[in-house]
Amino acid sequence: MFGYIGRRSLHSAVALALLIVAVxxxxxLTGDPADVLLPVNADQALRDEFRALNGLDRPLLEQFLxxxxxxxxxxxxxxxxxxxxxxxxxxxxxxxxxQLAVVAMSIVLVSALAxxxxxxxxxxGVLDRVVSVSSLTAASAPDFWVAITAILVFSVQLRWxxxxxxxxxxxxxxxxxxxxxxxxGMLVQVVRASMIGALASPFVxxxxxxxMAERRIIYVHALRNALLPSVTVAGDQMVGMINGLVIIESxxxxxxxxxxxxxxxxxRDFAVVQASILVTAVAIFLLFLVIDLVYVxxxxxxxxx
Amino acid sequence: xxxxxxxxxxxxxxRRVPWWRLxxxxxxxxxxxLWLALLLVCFAIGPALLADDAVRxxxxxxxxxxxxxxxxxxxxxxxxxxxxxxxxxxxGTRNTLAIAFSVVLVALCVGGLLGMVAGYLGGVTNxxxxxxxxxxxxxxxxxxxxxxxxxxxxxxxxxxxxLATTRTAIYLRVTRAEVLEIRERVFVDAARALGAGRAHILxxxxxxxxxxxxxxxxxIDFASVMLSESALSFLGIGIQPPEVTWxxxxxxxxxxxxxxxxxxxxxxxxxxxxxxxxxxxxSWLRTITDPTQRWRLExxxxxxxxxx
Numbered sequence: 001m002f003g004y005i006g007r008r009s010l011h012s013a014v015a016l017a018l019l020i021v022a023v024x025x026x027x028x029l030t031g032d033p034a035d036v037l038l039p040v041n042a043d044q045a046l047r048d049e050f051r052a053l054n055g056l057d058r059p060l061l062e063q064f065l066x067x068x069x070x071x072x073x074x075x076x077x078x079x080x081x082x083x084x085x086x087x088x089x090x091x092x093x094x095x096x097x098x099q100l101a102v103v104a105m106s107i108v109l110v111s112a113l114a115x116x117x118x119x120x121x122x123x124x125g126v127l128d129r130v131v132s133v134s135s136l137t138a139a140s141a142p143d144f145w146v147a148i149t150a151i152l153v154f155s156v157q158l159r160w161x162x163x164x165x166x167x168x169x170x171x172x173x174x175x176x177x178x179x180x181x182x183x184x185g186m187l188v189q190v191v192r193a194s195m196i197g198a199l200a201s202p203f204v205x206x207x208x209x210x211x212m213a214e215r216r217i218i219y220v221h222a223l224r225n226a227l228l229p230s231v232t233v234a235g236d237q238m239v240g241m242i243n244g245l246v247i248i249e250s251x252x253x254x255x256x257x258x259x260x261x262x263x264x265x266x267x268r269d270f271a272v273v274q275a276s277i278l279v280t281a282v283a284i285f286l287l288f289l290v291i292d293l294v295y296v297x298x299x300x301x302x303x304x305x
Numbered sequence: 306x307x308x309x310x311x312x313x314x315x316x317x318x319x320r321r322v323p324w325w326r327l328x329x330x331x332x333x334x335x336x337x338x339l340w341l342a343l344l345l346v347c348f349a350i351g352p353a354l355l356a357d358d359a360v361r362x363x364x365x366x367x368x369x370x371x372x373x374x375x376x377x378x379x380x381x382x383x384x385x386x387x388x389x390x391x392x393x394x395x396x397g398t399r400n401t402l403a404i405a406f407s408v409v410l411v412a413l414c415v416g417g418l419l420g421m422v423a424g425y426l427g428g429v430t431n432x433x434x435x436x437x438x439x440x441x442x443x444x445x446x447x448x449x450x451x452x453x454x455x456x457x458x459x460x461x462x463x464x465x466x467x468l469a470t471t472r473t474a475i476y477l478r479v480t481r482a483e484v485l486e487i488r489e490r491v492f493v494d495a496a497r498a499l500g501a502g503r504a505h506i507l508x509x510x511x512x513x514x515x516x517x518x519x520x521x522x523x524x525i526d527f528a529s530v531m532l533s534e535s536a537l538s539f540l541g542i543g544i545q546p547p548e549v550t551w552x553x554x555x556x557x558x559x560x561x562x563x564x565x566x567x568x569x570x571x572x573x574x575x576x577x578x579x580x581x582x583x584x585x586x587x588s589w590l591r592t593i594t595d596p597t598q599r600w601r602l603e604x605x606x607x608x609x610x611x612x613x
Contacts, residue, residue, distance in 0.1 A: 012439070015439040022440070029455075132588070133585075139528075140578075140581035142535055142552075143532075145555050145572075148562060152562050247540065265455070
């Protein structure tokens with residue numbers, strides 16, 4: 001098991017290194033920060049000074065080697081815009097995104113497992129039809145459109161909730177509500193499909209013949225077998241969320257990693273872009289590892305020797 | 306071809322499923338199919354019919370609310386310049402659908418091909434391709450889109466490349482997983498024993514078995530690609546005006562949310578209905594072709610029909 005984790009880490013380190021190289025050069029392709037951060041009428045002397053100050057005048061390869069050396073020492077550079085360590089800015093923004101993602105995914109997992117299993121119990125029944133169509137609708141809704149419609153209805157017309165901002169519970173209701181919609185719709189489909197398969201399989205029949213309680217059959221025996229595909233899909237959705245909830249965060253004004261990243265790209269704040277991507281990639285790697293370990297816990301047949 | 310296969314499958318399904326359930330499913334699938342057909346009509350002849358109306362400024366109908374008061378063309382209302390929303394929606398169909406379809410097609414071809422090669426050859430090739438997929442999927446897709454569109458400019462072709470890049474890993478993983486299993490089957494061994502080459506086995510024996518799975522994923526993916534494209538356009542980094550896409554229309558309508566809600570509402574509704582139709586149709590296809598999610602058991606038959 002530890003050997004497996006070690007090998008996985010090595011693979012991911014390679015992927016991570018490639019990612020960093022790609023981001024470093026791609027980000028620099030977007031243009032010169034001097035164009036964005038200095039006044040339009042700045043003269044050449046000021047530009048040169050700015051570039052020298054931030055090390056932008058040196059050859060690209062030298063910049064990259066300095067950057068790579070610093071990364072290995074845990075220094076991800078300084079934000080050109082805020083003059084703060086980029087890593088600090090990222091680590092400040094990340095918890096906001098993580099909170100949003102964890103809250104949303106917990107709601108999605110619990111509700112989708114419950115609703116999907118209920119729908120799968122009688123495939124084609126009234127409940128199943130209602131669940132299928134409404135979950136497909138939820139999965140098809142463009143989140144930005146739902147978000148602005150929700151703001152229009154609940155904040156502008158009814159004045160129940162704040163339009164945007166970061167703070168107490170009332171600020172979380174709309175973003176979480178919108179965020180939950182699509183993952184819920186998609187996960188319900190998966191849970192329903194695999195539960196129908198599990199409930200039709202011989203071991204469920206055996207359990208029924210033994211006279212086992214129906215609730216135990218559904219929630220212990222069948223659900224456990226139906227969990228694997230759900231974990232895959234839920235994991236993918238979690239990765240998507242960790243990757244930055246750019247749209248939700250920018251519509252609702254949440255100071256998370258997605259907003260930080262998109263602002264940094266627009267401002268050509270390379271250090272922040274690189275730091276956010278590096279931290280995100282590490283988080284995704286950890287998540288994939290957790291998902292793999294969950295697989296093993298759920299299905300003893302899978303062994304990572 | 307596909308329809309014939311679907312109907313042949315339906316006959317076997319009908320024995321097990323009560324008729325009202327199939328009818329019910331058909332009704333939803335029917336409405337979805339009708340909606341998509343309508344969009345195809347808009348795609349084909351819409352711009353020719355309504356392109357002039359969609360850009361004609363009519364100050365008399367500025368921010369006209371939905372209804373028949375300002376003529377049928379303003380049925381869904383008009384924007385701040387009095388351009389009819391209906392005409393703009395129809396005009397936007399072409400970009401929206403064309404982009405989503407091309408993205409799915411490109412991602413399918415690249416991902417499917419790489420996945421087949423990785424799964425069939427294994428070894429170093431497999432490891433290389435899978436690391437490549439890891440990099441692709443750990444790269445924040447929106448950021449990739451942002452950077453590339455920034456560098457290369459927000460043209461339709463670049464948008465397609467970017468979106469396809471972010472979708473490729475899905476097709477790659479699914480194809481590889483399927484191929485890993487299929488290549489161990491007896492009929493592949495038989496083909497190999499008869500002296501078939503790798504390319505031949507992949508094309509004639511493995512690809513047809515993977516095809517149904519990929520087909521289902523494609524339909525669902527079509528919906529999510531459309532949503533991603535509209536999200537990019539909404540953020541202002543996708544298609545730029547004066548081009549028209551539904552996502553862009555929502556983004557432009559956002560500024561008039563308080564005074565003219567229809568400007569953002571109807572394009573969003575169109576996106577949702579189209580995504581929903583694609584999803585409904587895909588779920589119908591799945592039921593028709595494999596009612597118990599156990600299509601693997603029926604794979605030889607699927608192969609025979611899919612290969613026609």
